[in-house]
Amino acid sequence: MEPDLSALEAHLEERDVDGYLLHSDSEDADQYYLSGFDAPDPFVSLYDGEVRLLFARSLEYGRARAESRAATVERYVDFDHEKLIEEHGRHEATNRAIAGFLAAHGVDSVAVPPRFPLRTADGLRGQGVSVAADPESALTAVRAIKTDEEVERVRETQRANEAAMARAEELLAGASIDDEDRLVHDGDVLTSERVREAIELTLLRHGCALDETIVACGADAADPHDRGSGPLRADEPIIVDVFPRSKESKYHSDMTRTFLRGTPGDTIREWYDLTAEAKATALDALEVGVTGEAVHGAACDVYEDAGLPTLRSDERTETGFIPSTGHGVGLDVHELPRVSPGGGELRPGHVVTIEP
Structure with missing residues (x-):
């Protein structure tokens, strides 16, 4: 996949700098997007109208050239790194090698993302390179606009996610209830941990992995992003939130569902119905040209009209509708655009969740 970097070029022209510089490993989504290369150790990527890579060692050199x-792909050794170490010490040698790499490509000034390493920035400034922070992270905004190929990668991950969610539903639907109101499956108490394991095994079989999954019951389900633990109980809501990443493409999906085995109380049923209405209302408001803030506001209206607090109506509330309505999803599970207060205009190619 070749990304459209014309917006990044326009950003560099507007900022009057020669290039955009990254120094991180490929777990940084911007680094992976720009370089198209997966490496576990930090490396340097420069965009000056072309993508150029610089590696500390030769270990990844051949693979980077191929993949x-x-x-251009270069190494510190191409800029006399060992000699620089002898003369200046290791840290200063690294600064000089990166500065030499930039000079070789006629780059005297760079913009860098908000989390660019401070030591690298200061070291380059010490070598006379102008380093300007890019607080809005232009490259992150660029990759928020997905190509058709990227959209399909998110869809593939979502299909795996749906299979994992179906496995969780199967376990919950097939459970009985013991005399302590615990869910029991195949003779054993059904726990958050057991359902989470089933989800993660299903995802692995579909080529996906994830760091954590939420299976939270009762009071745990009311605490945002509590992973949940222990027995799952009847008559209480069970939140299942699954956000895997494809091991091949590295694109995420994100899916949340609420289950209940038994009989819901009046309050739980009311909140469930309100949330279903808020979701439908937000989806109705979702279209190109509206802002993420407006979509979030449509969801807030539903809760506020029912007399429940939101962070829009009470910025200090700890209950009620306190999350955002949604967010972008792609190489990061949470990325631009925001579907929340301050969320900007939604554009063709944006991929978002709606999950009030």
Whole structure:
């Protein structure tokens, strides 16, 4: 996949800098997006109209030349790194090698993302390179606009997610209830941990992995992002939130469902119905040209009209509708655009969740 970097070029022209610089490993989504290369250790990517890579060692050099989208791939050794170490010490040698790499490509000034390493920035400034922070993270905004190929990658991950959620539903629906109001499956008490294991095994079989899954019951379900633990109980809501990443494409999906085995109380049923209405209302409001803030506001209206607090109506509330309505999803599970207060205009190619 070749990304459209024309917006990044326009950003560099507007900022009057020669290039955009990254120094991180490929777990940084911006790094992976720009370089097209997966490496566990930090490396340098420069965009100056072309993508150019610089590696500290030769270990990844051959693979980067074969797999990355870079026009050039170089190593510290190409800039006399060992000699620089002898003369200046290791840290200063690294600064000089990166500065030499930039000079070789006629780059005297760079913009860098908000989390760019401070030591690298200060070291380059010490070598006369102008380093300007890019607080809005232009590259992150660029990759928020998905190509058709990227949309399909999210869909593939979502299909795996749906299979995992179906496995969780199967376990919950097939459970009985013991005399302590616990869910029991195949003779054993059904726990958050057991359902989470089934979800994660299903995802692995579909080529996906994830760091954590939420299966939270009762009071745990009311605490945002509590992973949940222990027995699952009848008559209480069970939140299942699954956000895997494809091991091949590295694109995420995100899916949340509420289950209940038994009989819901009046309050739980009311909140469930309100949330279903808020979700439908937000989806109705979702279209190109509206803002993420407006979509979030439509969901807030539903709760506020029912007399429940939101962070819009009470910024200090700890109950009621306190999350955002949604967010972008792609190489990061939470990325632009925001479907929340301050969320900007939604554009063709944005992929968002709606999950009040």
